[in-house]
Amino acid sequence: MVVPVKGTEKRMIRWITxxxxxxxxxxxxxxxxxxxxxxxxxxxxxVVLELTGPAQLNYFNLDNPKRLVxxxxxxxxxxxxxxxxxxxxxxxxxxxxxxxxGSRLVFDLSGDYRTNVFALxxxxxxxxxxxxxxxxxxxxxxxxIRAPETRPPEPLVQKRDIVVAIDPGHGGRDPGATGYxxxxxxxxxxxxxxxxxxxxxxxxxxxxxxxxxxxxxxxxDRPKKAREAGADFFVSIHADSxxxxxxxxxxxxxxxxxxxxxxxxxxxxxNTENADDLAGGVDLGNVDDATRQVLLNMSxxxxxxxxxxxxxxxxxxxxxxxxxxKKELGLANFVVLRSPxxxxxxxxxxxxxxxADAQRLANPKExxxxxxxIVLGITRYFERNPPANTFVAWRKQNAGSRxxxxxxxxxxxxxxxxxxxxxxxxxxxxxxxxSDVIRxxxxxxxxxxxx
Ligand SMILES: [Zn+2]
Numbered sequence: 001m002v003v004p005v006k007g008t009e010k011r012m013i014r015w016i017t018x019x020x021x022x023x024x025x026x027x028x029x030x031x032x033x034x035x036x037x038x039x040x041x042x043x044x045x046x047v048v049l050e051l052t053g054p055a056q057l058n059y060f061n062l063d064n065p066k067r068l069v070x071x072x073x074x075x076x077x078x079x080x081x082x083x084x085x086x087x088x089x090x091x092x093x094x095x096x097x098x099x100x101x102g103s104r105l106v107f108d109l110s111g112d113y114r115t116n117v118f119a120l121x122x123x124x125x126x127x128x129x130x131x132x133x134x135x136x137x138x139x140x141x142x143x144x145i146r147a148p149e150t151r152p153p154e155p156l157v158q159k160r161d162i163v164v165a166i167d168p169g170h171g172g173r174d175p176g177a178t179g180y181x182x183x184x185x186x187x188x189x190x191x192x193x194x195x196x197x198x199x200x201x202x203x204x205x206x207x208x209x210x211x212x213x214x215x216x217x218x219x220x221d222r223p224k225k226a227r228e229a230g231a232d233f234f235v236s237i238h239a240d241s242x243x244x245x246x247x248x249x250x251x252x253x254x255x256x257x258x259x260x261x262x263x264x265x266x267x268x269x270x271n272t273e274n275a276d277d278l279a280g281g282v283d284l285g286n287v288d289d290a291t292r293q294v295l296l297n298m299s300x301x302x303x304x305x306x307x308x309x310x311x312x313x314x315x316x317x318x319x320x321x322x323x324x325x326k327k328e329l330g331l332a333n334f335v336v337l338r339s340p341x342x343x344x345x346x347x348x349x350x351x352x353x354x355x356a357d358a359q360r361l362a363n364p365k366e367x368x369x370x371x372x373x374i375v376l377g378i379t380r381y382f383e384r385n386p387p388a389n390t391f392v393a394w395r396k397q398n399a400g401s402r403x404x405x406x407x408x409x410x411x412x413x414x415x416x417x418x419x420x421x422x423x424x425x426x427x428x429x430x431x432x433x434x435s436d437v438i439r440x441x442x443x444x445x446x447x448x449x450x451x
Contacts, residue, residue: 030102031055031072032079034127038086042397044135045090047107051075051128056102059117066109070117070132073102080105090134109134116302159391161206162382164199165226167236167336168192168209172216177241180358185214187361188237191349194371195237202379203421204391219335226342232387233310233378234344236336239361240325241353249357250325251318252348255307256337306343306385314345314377321369322360325351347374395421398448407442420446 031053038047049055056073077098083105086094092108109115113136120129168189170176176184192209199207208229210222217225226234242248311329318324325348337344349370350357360366386393405416413436417424424436431444438444 029053029056029074030076031074031128032076033083036083038088040088040090043137044133045088046134047086047088047091047094047132049130049132050126051130054121054128055119055130057117057119057130059115061115066112068107068109068115068117068132068134070105070107070130071099071102072105072130073099075103077103089138090136107132107134111136111138114302114305159204159394160389161204162233162387162390162392163206163208163229163231164378165208165210165229165231165234165342166192166195166199167222167226167234168211169236169238171211171214174216177239177352179241179243179352180355182239182352182358182362184239184241184352187352187367188239188349189214190364191361191367191370192237194367195235195374198371198375202375203418204395205379205382222336223339223342223344227339231342232382234336234339234342235374235378236334236344236346237374238346238348239357240348240351242351243353246353246355248325249351249354250323251315251350252324252326252330253311253315253318254330254332254334254337254346254348255311256304256332256334256344300341303339303341303343306381307337307345309385310343310378310381311345313380314347314374317373317377317380318347318370321373322350322366395448400448402445402447405444405446407438407440407444409440411438411440412436413438416444416446421449422446 031051033049034052035050036047037050038045040046053074055075057070058073059068059070061068077096080096080103083094083096090110090113092110095106095108097104097106107115113134116131116133116135118131120126120131122128168185168191170185170188172185174185176188178184189211193212196207196209199205208226208231210225211217222236223234240248240252308329315324315327315329332346334346337346350361352358352361382392383396386396405420407416413427413433414424416438417427420427427433427444427446428436430447
């Protein structure tokens with residue numbers, strides 16, 4: 001029989017190829033673990049694996065129980081075999097196993113945390129690294145509110161505002177949808193300005209508009225403007241039209257779908273101008289192209305995750321002020337939502353093709369209600385997940401405590417009150433002031449109230 005011989009030969013060749021490939025790959029790529037560092041804060045846990053060379057990295061999350069799986073296809077298993085327990089309430093333990101190539105590290109998590117994994121190239125005294133961040137309050141423990149007597153509150157020094165970019169759809173030669181005497185570009189600008197005004201009155205937030213008048217702006221320029229303004233969030237305001245069925249009405253909220261996102265990301269990366277632009281927004285540091293791609297991918301995924309979380313909350317806030325057309329968050333591939341680094345939502349405030357909706361959208365009172373619901377949805381999201389170094393993060397951490405503020409030249413009572421999100425009256429009463437007059441060097445007690 002010839003066949004078995006042939007089969008054996010085939011197997012031999014396959015086997016030799018595999019061995020050769022393994023040898024070659026281990027010769028050129030294999031890396032070892034040099035050291036493991038870990039740190040824990042109230043908000044997150046970080047594990048840093050220091051390696052002898054650049055890592056080939058892939059990771060994903062699993063549920064029931066919550067796990068983070070990190071595959072490093074060129075990490076020699078012998079060097080990670082002894083990894084096991086960390087003194088960390090978020091990571092119960094690290095298990096390791098040999099993979100066909102490299103090693104698999106499984107982080108058993110104690111709860112539903114956000115995870116971030118990225119590789120960093122060697123730089124200065126630092127070797128090649130894999131950084132694993134596990135973010136979120138420790139399961140079973142309430143979000144921390146520091147008692148003033150246990151730890152002095154952290155003073156408010158240079159905490160930035162959260163920047164929300166508001167994008168009124170259409171404009172100029174593009175009127176958008178029209179019906180019943182209502183023009184989309186006009187009413188979305190009115191609603192957007194109301195949203196912006198509300199954000200201006202929120203301590204710790206700042207709003208920027210992509211257009212303030214009736215001008216035409218290219219779709220791709222809109223997220224660009226948001227990025228230039230350093231936006232933490234982008235929300236595009238529109239109204240729908242469906243003349244075929246004029247009974248269709250209500251709100252709709254859309255985030256970018258991951259499906260569109262992946263192709264969008266590769267298109268983005270092909271354009272170096274975009275990648276450089278984006279690098280400014282995400283702080284990629286000194287990384288090689290492969291790592292850059294991993295980081296950008298991660299930042300887009302996280303932007304989409306944030307968009308979805310915020311969008312779902314927003315939808316429920318909008319449902320309190322009017323009918324919702326689509327009960328679930330829509331996932332779509334709108335051009336304005338394709339920002340890999342900024343969480344973005346598109347809100348359809350109603351259907352201009354529906355008479356009741358058109359009237360509602362043109363009514364200043366109703367516009368104000370819509371604006372209030374949108375601001376509530378976005379601020380609610382950020383109060384739960386404030387970006388680092390923002391006033392909102394500071395306020396959340398120090399809520400319930402009192403701090404002492406020394407009056408500086410140029411300060412006014414109303415300005416100090418606004419800075420800390422208080423009313424002038426409350427600040428005056430607390431400090432026993434008879435008038436709004438304050439002097440330089442005077443010390444004022446200021447309570448840090450949650451929003
Ligand atoms: Zn529109």
